[in-house]
Amino acid sequence: MSTLSQHPEVQNPDNTDAISNSTKVDLSTLKPAPTSEIPSQQSHEESHDDPSPSPTPKKPFILLRAWKKLGITPLVFMIMVKPAISAVIAMGIYQKHSVAVNYLNLGYLIIIISIITVPILPRGKYLMNLFLCLSLTCFGCGMVYLGIWAGVKARQHTTPSDAPLSVAHGYNSSASVVNAIFLMVNMFGINTLRASRVSLKIPAIHYTIFTLVGFTYGPQQATVEHARRFTKELLYAFLTGQAISTGVALLIIPVSSRKVFFGGAIGFLQSCRGLLKTQLAFVRALKHSKMCDPRSTGDSTIDTADEDRIRTDQRAIFNKKLIALKTASTGILLQGAKLRDDVIFAKRETAYGKLTETDIQHIYQFLREIMIPISGLSTIGDIAERMGEEKNAPNSASGTNTEGLFQDERKEWLEMIDTVHGSFDNMIQVLDESILHILISLRFMPAPAAKSEDVEKGPADPQPGQIGFGDYLQQKIEEFREQRSTHLRLWAEERGLSSVFQTTTKNYTSLPTEAKPNGLSPEATAREVSASKRLHVILYMEYLLYSVSMAVLKLVRFAETKSSDGTFDKKRIIVPKLKTVFKWVRGLINGEDTDPTANVDQSAGAEPVYLGDSFQAPRDPEHLPAKTRWQVIGNYIRVIPRFLGSDSVRFGVRVTIAVMSIAVMCYVRQTHRFFVRQRIVWCLIMIAIGMNPSSGSAVFILVGNLVVTFTGMIGAYINWYIVDQKTAGVIVLFPFFLMFYFYFVAKFPRFLIPIVAGCLAHVLIIGYELQVRVIGLEAATATGQPYYPTYKLAPYRLLTVGAGVVVAYIWTIFPVPITEASVLRRDLGGSLFMLAKYLSSVTATVDLRLSDEGGDASLPSSPLRRLEKLTRKFLEKEVVLLNSMRQNLAFVPWEPKVGGDFPTKIYTALVEEVQNVTNYLTIIAYASESFPTARAKSPWLAQFASHRSSSDHESHKVTTLLALLSASLANGQALPPYLQAPTGFRISDELTSDGGTVLDLRNLNEPGFRAIAVIEVAQRCVVGSSERIVDLARELVGELDFSYSVGNPSGSSTLLGTGTDGKERVD
Template identity: 80%
Template sequence: MPSSQQSESGNNVDAISNSTKVDPSTLKPDVANRLPLQQNHDNVQNDSPSSPLPRKQFMLGRAWKKMGITPQIFMIMVKPSISAVIAMAIYQKHSVAVNYLNLGYLIIIISIITVPILPRGKYLMNLFLCLFLTCFGCGMVYLGMWAGIKARQHTTPPDAPPSVALGYNSSASVVNAIFLMVNMFGINTLRASRVSLKIPAIHYTIFTLVGFTYGPQQATVSHARRFTKELLYAFLTGHAISTGVALFIIPVSSRKVFFGGVIGFLQSCRGLLKTQLDFVRVLDHSEMCGTRPLGQFNVDTADETDLQAKRSAMFDKKLGALKAASASILLLQAKLRDDVIFAKRETAYGYLTETDIHQIYQFLRDIMIPISGLSTIGDIVERMSEGSESPSPASETNLEDRKEWLEMVEEMHGSFDKMIQVLDDSILHILISLRFLPAPVATSEDAEKGASDPRPGNTGFGDFLLRTIDECREQRSAHLRLWTEERGLSSVFQTTTKHYTSPPTGVKQKELRIETTAREVLASKRLHIILFMEYLLYSVCMAVLELVRFAEAKSSDGTFDKKRIIVPKLKTVIKWVKGLVSGEDTDPTANVDQSAGVETVYLGDSFRASKDPEHLPPRTPWQRFGNYLRLIPKFLGSDSVRFGVRVTIAVMSIAVMCYVRQTHKFFVRQRVVWCLVMIAIGMNPSSGSAIFTLLGNLVVTFVGMIGAYINWYIVDQKTAGVIVLFPFFLMFYFYFVARFPRFLIPIVAGCLAHVLVIGYELQVRVIGLEAATATGQPFYPTYKLAPYRLLTVGAGVVVAYIFTIFPVPITEASVLRRDLGGSLFILAKYLSSVTATVDLRLSDEGGDVGLLSSPRRKLEKLMKKSLEKEVVLLNSMRQNIDYLPYDIKVGGEFPTRTYTALVEEVQNVTTYLTIIAYASESFPAAHSKSPWLAQFASQRDSSDHESHKVTTLLALLSASLKNGQSLPPYLQTPTGFRISDELLGDGGSLLDLRNVNEPGFRSIAVIEVAQRCVVGCTQRIVKLVRELVGELDFSYSIATPVGSESLLGNGADAKQRVD
């Protein structure tokens, strides 16, 4: 279990080093001036003339800032270097070195690859797994050596001379080779199926490779025992040194990392809100809103065109900034999801308990959904602009529409500006109340000015936020009603075609002109955008309010008065162990559930285990036992097993030299074992990443060799100088690890080459030449050893690449196509579950969500799991797209743009469905406040959902793309599925704007906008998939020259389809 030996900081200020720092420019002037100066952080400058000018930084400080070395990057650079130099230094004492034979350099390597830079919780879990697999590997190595020795004894004559009895023995070699094959297959299969075992698997791989390649040389059991013991001691010593550095030198707890992530997330939310406000200010520059009527001001046509181009560029710039800020929020939230797991498991001495951390994460998740949904406004504006033909800019209708839109947007500017400023103060209040930031300096109030609004950090700020939210919401509702009444627009759902909306009072239907209808449609689209934005901003406000209430409660109930020992719950520990063993939590598979004691609720097929098209459900005990037996061939056919077999073949293609008489000595003399290590840890499941790793490994390994030369000869081969200079080279390597994590494997390979050269040379000086060559390895000086190390490591990298593409390359293109097909099917499941969830929430059915047996609870759980799987696949596909330039290109070019567009459209559909699910969360509470939503639900016709057609279409697209089969002919995409289309009779009157304040009204508008966007994205997906796989179309057409006649017509009709 993770434990803690370091308490949390009283104010959690040290967590700021792991997150985005407070930017004083983002604060209000009075708040920024009230913040105290923070040591080692950005100083808050006053704008007063008396403030001294900042001093110019020294050259070292400017270089430090230009390189982007933050405290976190500095920690990543320093900790591995310290652990390595400690391991190297203690080995220089002879009484220490004699315990490790000639394997002492392994201490340095193990102290690095145990990864002391990990947070405490992650590190201790990783250490536990490393120790377990190391000890298990020790047992396997000793067993293999013992079996090899027995095979040697049984095949060697009793009177054999020592050269035969102690020399090469084919039987012992075969036994060790078999053990090596089995262990390589098992550990690499496990590594491919369990991501958490990646680092421990490297330890196990090195241990078994070193053990089984030296195994054939062990002639007696005592020799095997000594070798295994010293190999184990080297590993355990490296673990111990790494643990000491991880826990006592610049210690970082998982809780601190999580709190730093919370600070970074909240600060990024402040920036995103300001970016959103900037976008709102240029919303009138969008194409949907028409062009500005500049002609009436006697502006030249050329100047008007130039001005319009500048405004369009400004709109695109603000939209790009909004999308970038939203993407940053999503990345931070994904990191928080990983960090909170370890923060909850960690034992610590601090303030906030495991339950508090879980609640904070849930509050942040509630903030993330609506605040990231704000970035979709630009996409929605673009989609609503498509297909809408704006009238001429000089026309009277366009001038009137433009004026109305400007009035609405300008009014919205004021409310958005006020709310975003209050939200900015609220987030600052949260950070202060949770002790993530220091409290502002108290200032005396001016009695003549009366009571002022509470400031961040003051009591009663939550009530002030609630009053502000209610006031702004009421003002906006009144303005919308007044704006629509003045213009005769009674309904925001004017674009729907399946229900009747009465015309303005006093106007007959036949008197309505086409311009009037077009104006209503355009106004309806704009009102949808306004309601969409206001609802999401209101949702952000309410989510922030909940977190403010939580922070104030913790600040006032004595949570921060006294530290206490925080121990994780037993349930958390059990869940961790189960997840470690199984790889994931078990899913509910029962399809019949007893709810409320009397009713039998039958759940759909998606709640059951996946059906097998080749087998019926088992009925007898023997059939059920047969199902378990069928798991064996299913496992052997899995991707992880195939990867394990591929790695085993690659390793044995070189390791066979160790077990053949003619090449055995060469293998030992040239240290080819490190070639095997690079093969095992450098293998990749796909060819694109393999080419990237190949090039990176070769380049960085060469750099490591040059670094070893410099490290050894620049100090004239003096031991003290070599040791002093050694950590600076490691800091250089790990700087690039911190800045460019995708180069982790190549940089580790270069670091490994450096350590192998320097560590071995220093080891020979300590233990002597005789002991260093006792295992059959000759001594080489540095100028010879370094190239040999480069060749062995480089050969391992090349062999790993060869067996990645041989016999059948697993290309990034094939993986991307498979993942994209799978993501479309998961998207269909997610759409179906979201639709079912909205129906249950709207009708207020499905039981109490607080009960484990509630169908609605199970449905929501499956919906969240589908979302999580979709997000994981999207991240994986983006990573594959990044590796596509390195993939093998044989034949035509890969349609990268089409696949990239498909991934983006899948991301958009996922985002809109998440917004739909989030908006419907307010339905259960709305039912208890007003009968409006119940009336709306009773007027719906739920017998035919257009969303079911979209689900069917997505499943069909998934199968076509995954199997590479053409789409069926004449495939029709749904024109739209909107919740307002399902109203019957006079239900359309429920959607009049006089009901805008009814609980659930705005949620319906948001769902309608998101549904329309889902349909638009689906139409694009169909078009893109059709480009990739084609269509079953056996028709033909005849083209004739323009103007000539044919049997099929002439002119524009000269080319027609004939079936």
């Protein structure tokens, strides 16, 4: 960690993750790559063989051991300390009477607001959050004053002028009704807004507390002067809390959004180093996969118990390496998703630094180019497993082979793996040094001490941080490509393979044996297919590693440019561009999830291009496109009922009903005094901020809130009585309790809401008791609230908060529960339809890049540019849906079980297959990005494109399949009968009969050849995953099939007497 202090804008790497809630995944479950996997920069010459035993190291001090055991990193410490400091400052200044008189009974709100303004956010996020909190607070102040003023006027109009003071200032039904109406309208509006705009979640809590406190105490305000004074005190309390939080956020352990992004970039690059080592270990373990299991090839000579035990141990090694690879790859993807949100705030921030907004954007783009291929390498394990399953399938080609035909396959595969491992080992070592060079050049790490050169050995290779390392990396990449090409050619020639694709194309395999070029028998052809598939896997691995190398080379060149052009020589004031500010404002108004067509540039004067329906706005099946002005106006009017029927409005109505079910006590004569005396307003606050749209998370929050609030009550008892109720002792001890609460927030983010609820219970109890001591008992009871000592107040606080949590849960499941299961099924249906869009857009993108008909991608008006934008948009939405489905799966066990069990395994498998298809489609799109450059370097790709058949539409069948599956799952309807996934969705299947030689191995080094091989492998995996999705969906919703069978269900007879099997499944 100390190495990071050298960077001009990164002083603490553990602040990299400083409260970025963009990735809706629990990052605490992921472990960083082991430090042993990251090679040390010390030379081997420093090690020595000293036979003398080293002294036993002393154990560290007990506090240091405890600190390390608790995992209190600088990030965790910052999350613990900053809220505690805010709260103790607010509590401390309120102890002075001249300060307290400005807030009277609302002083404890200062402490609460100083905490929920979230001072632990990075500077950019905090300032945006503060701006929204201030805006909504001021707007809420205006609404509260308007509502109370209207209530006062209603009181005056319904109270006789000669009424006694007890009547004139007592309960008034008209004033209560007016305040109740204002409360309902504001609760509905803010909760609808909170559900539709994620960025307003924290400001909405401020607005909710302000309006609830204002409109529940509003009926007591008898005059306009009382209303004005009450509203002013409430506003001052909020503004003071926000001001204290701002001072702590900006002055105490300050964390800028730029620092968070730079720290995230450091963590991403360091994780890449560990991931490359993990991938190298997995390549070595490929020899233990199903793909080279002797038993799967028909060799019956190996069937002893010892061999079974050895095979089991080998499979365990393979599975262990595969799990480690998937875990590391998942961590990389999560870090990449977090970087995507961090870069937005880093670009918006005004700073005094060295790297500009454009530099930050370039760094992010280079990191994203690294992320796709390096995470794609994790799919090798899935591909190997699929090939092993194909060999074990009853209808596989190898099943008809004579015994011993493939007896040398394992030996061939092991030789191949050993050679690949050696080449990968050298290249990964160079990439590891390259990443270190990037960190040094960008001043993320200090440069190592220069070593003296050995004159006798001649000039050594450039070391990380030295000039010319980029040229050294480029040379190593070219050597790696040439070495691998030479080996693959020799390996193929030894086995008589002339084309890696030859035996997988329809036009070749459909020929009879005597018509094939080599006249191979079916057995020999099956072996050639197996060898060809393995060659595909090797090409797939090589291409992805080569792509990682080229992406790292781009970042190396960028870092060297910035290191040499004087960027790091001095700091300068950096201001965001106006375009960035406008995009932020537009996103704040329209929401982050805008319509995809908003990203499609419509440039005037461009060449007319006919675009598909997906480029246009979605069609309305109930209305034709508007033709007249009145019809256009009618379309705008129809937006209103569409909005009122949205999910966010439904949630707003549900929260409003829940709040008013308890708030009605405040506006009824018989229960008004009880409501005020027992502080039921905090029950309303817990209802409003604790409600969730689904029942699974509601149960989780219900249990968590009750348990943690009880813990907060116990903590308040200890805080108050352990120091003998002395004010100084209470204040001194108070921040340690808050640090205790927020320690668990840092370590277990998913428990954020319950932990904050317990913390607020503690604050309410201690803050109120100290407030009474400052302002006096008479002022404390002026609002009608009796004074309770701590031992009585704490249980009352617990009961009010607990009642609010229970009521929130009741109105979550009543009258119609929105279960996690229903949300999951809906999201799964939407995810499949989004996947169909993504597949269609990726296929169209590949076609445009192959045919070179998409125009210049740098021009906003080109069809290829528009298509690329939509493709990225579909991918982002698909990732969001996948994260949402995983969260819902985690909450499903918390739902009340009524009826049969939820098919968790099937849904988990479906989510994983959707993730697999998304991964492979992303790799296809990434591989096709090299086509324009390849076409410019060599005519081979143009020749390949000219031999493609334009009448092959197998890819569209997969899109149709996914759309049908989406509709069935979303609506809970049975699948159409006889639904199967197409088997010909491969790019080599599209070649015409005269294009067979274009895929000969002599073209291995042609630009684009390996990219075609990668697309071929990924397309085959897409088809395999589609087949699995069909089978899993059929288990969930069934199939539209009225056939019947007698005795044998596999041979069904239909009413039409065809006797065909309509229930055949694709395995």
